[in-house]
Amino acid sequence: MDFYFQLCSVELNCESGAVIAATLANGGICPTTGLKVLEPYCIRDTLSLMLSCGMYDYSGQFAFKVGLPGKSGVSGGIMLVVPNVMGIFLWSPPLDHYGNSVRGIQFCEDLVRNFNFHNYDNLRHTPRKTDPRVQTVDQQANLVVNLIFSAYNGDVTAIRRCALLGMDMSHADYDGRTALHVAAAEGHYAVVKFLLEKCKCSPLLVDRWGFMPIDDAKRFQHDRTAELLESFMEKEKSKGNSGANSSSSSFSNNNILS
Template sequence: MAIVSSTFANGGICPITDEKVLRNSTVRNVLSLMHSCGMYDYSGEFAFKVGLPAKSGVSGAMLIVVPNVMGICTWSPPLDPIGNSCRGLQFCDDLIKRFNFHKYDNIRYASHKKDPRRYKFESIGLSIVNLLFSAASGDISALRRHHLSGMDMTLADYEGRTALHLAAAEGHLSCVVFLLVQCGVPHDPRDRWGKRPLDEAETFRHPEIVKYLKEWGATHSSDKSDHENTRPPTVDDILIAHPDANDATKDPSIIAIVSKFEEDKEKVID
């Protein structure tokens, strides 16, 4: 039964022999029937909760198909009043909670679920590529989608170039404004060669972006400079402000230890 379900998941090609045993139209029709009426009177609720083609039997067997991924067969005889395997239904519920196999799961943004259909590094790698390509091509709609989906808009490629670098280099003022105003990205990140978005705009001769970045830097650099000038106090600073700290005998913790020792000593003598 597992091979049969895997054959349905594989488009009618047997995963054991690599032989095409079913036509595509047959697979489509069977899966449609399984999805709509494969679980007896529970079919509607199963389609709502699990969203996968499945077929149960009164023997306790249950056949589940994840199209283009895998086929599963479970067997557990205890049945519910409708005639479906109780443990089989529980397995399907847990499967959908852990993996985004539901027919209407969002395959891009269901971050709390695992997706075996995606490559190991596809999530971060393609996100960076899509983000930087959107900035380089001036696609502000795509940038807005990335921002609304919760993506880190400061992501950079292996050369340290961010979306703001590329938008400035290609002369897309609207993208530069969106990244700075709406996304709140830093206006002067440096790539591996130490170049900032302002340097890119000057190199490729985009005067309107140069002007905007200079004005933005002039009005938004005060907070950063104040933060940079505020450094944690050093030991020398502490000693200058509190001269007694240099004398161990005047340290409150040392005084407390000595006092406690003297009290204990007097008690022993008495």
């Protein structure tokens, strides 16, 4: 009980509370000092508890409507964590019959009504909401590197993940090399098949040296991969898509997951 009363006696303001929430959102590393305060597994367990029972008897409704880890106090404060994004601390004394801040709850609900922060919001197919996590130029470049590196390693699971994130699977690096070029050069048949069948990548794309994916497959003697590419090239040409720089990256989640 003594330890419990000590915890209940910790004094916070909105600024210090927000730093704590941001530390929870940042995997245990304080964003203002850069110091590692807690281990990641402790953060995982803490956020799980906050989501399941952090808002007293309103926790179930809060998880349903807001879908984010939160912790309220009878002083009128609410700590809200958006994992890997940010932490928020609110203070407004008027309480509802659950002991939660009335205006704090309203803010949390308005937040997820306007932004894609609910745990189960779809980041691709929720057009009514804004996604503040839209990739910057540097982050987009990193995603392209990850895509091409996954193709180099023959990692179909990572390629599928990139597709589900809504990436342009025909995106090329500074040499015009696409994931399809790299997978063909390495002879990763499964990756090439996935990019062609599920992601609808064009087999007619050329890099800065004028090579198509089939040229790479033949050069490194990956005959089976070359035959697959040739069959898709014939289909493309039969559709009238003879432009070497044409591409199509339209696909559905059902195709990717299947």
